[in-house]
Amino acid sequence: MRRVIFNQKGGVGKSTITCNLAAISAAEGKKTLVIDLDIQGNSTHYLLGRKVADPDASIAHFFKETLSLNLFGKPQNAGLNGAIHETPFPNLHIVPSHPELEPLQSRLESRYKIYKLREALDALGEFEHIYIDTPPVLNFYSRSALIAARHCLIPFDCDAFSREALYNLLAVIGEIKADHNDALEIEGIIVNQFQGRANLPQQLVNQLISEGHPVLQTKLSPSVKVRESHSESKPLIHYAPEHKLSEEYKALHREIHERRH
Template identity: 60%
Template structure:
């Protein structure tokens, strides 16, 4: 299973969702990989902490190699590193991803990630974190993935952006990857006692959009999790938000079994 977490809007929790779902997957004995394609490297920092400086080569090296070796798949395992968590590995991001972007786009290397992952059979679950833009790396991820998960903050700006995002995914499906499925919209930083968030969610559901039943609450605990470079399942497994992530992971697994 290859899952991309995508939203063109920044600050909606893509990296947090990627790392916490991946950590739960790994904790259940599933061999799991996180691929970080955002030059800000938030997922990489979250999973590696102080070890991030030792994790080389990175995703930037993978794509730089793709520019050189045009006629055979890149050996992707060279760019993957273990995290401190059992069964969980990462291909870390690097700031050089921004520098390479123009070259990769002009030379149409959009299928290189898909081709490399097609040769990779050692993982049962792959989570791909993307930049907050529909750029080369995001398109590469959507082409390489089987499922797309969309984080959503409960505000009107996010709602307006959501329709454009869904159209962009549909275009990728039609032009590049007809196997890609929109797995669902994740309601993040949800405040159940506030009327506006619930109203927005109800409206999305009434429009027939694939809103997932699981909700992720807003909590300062997630900041502690980032600061300590420990996904919630390892920092405080009994916390309410940890249980919400477990519920989301379970919902996705159950949906996967029925499709």
């Protein structure tokens, strides 16, 4: 099961949602992989407790290898295996990000390497669940993720700017589905930082539902525990397993997987 977590708007909780859903999958015994395509490397730091200094031990090495040619003029065998790191949490692995992704981007675009991530994941085969964290912009890496994935989760925080950004995002996903990945589907919109007692968030959510958008029933509350768990480099299920937000993440994970059956 391959999921991409994507929104062109920053600060909506992509990395937090990616890592916490992946941590729950792993805790349930599923061999799980996170791929961090965001140059900021927030998922990498969250799960490893550090950034990865060596670009050859990161996703940057994989993309760099796709640009290389061997003596016969053919691309190198650029697999992901050499960049997969174990995390401190059982069954949970990560392909870390690296700042070298930035200078590689224009070369990858010009050489049209947009399908290479999908090909690598097709060849990987050993992970039951794969979660892809993306940069908060539509660029080569986020497009590669949308082409490689089967399901897209969209984090949404409740303000008018997020709503307009969501409409643009839905159009982008529809275009990629039509042109590059007809298997891609929007699995759901995740309402994050939801304040149920405030009028505006509830109005925005109700409007999206009335328009027929796939808003997931489980909503994530704001909590200082998120920042604390980032600081400790422990997903919530390991940092504060009985906390309200941890329970919400578990409910969200159940809802997503029940929708598949």
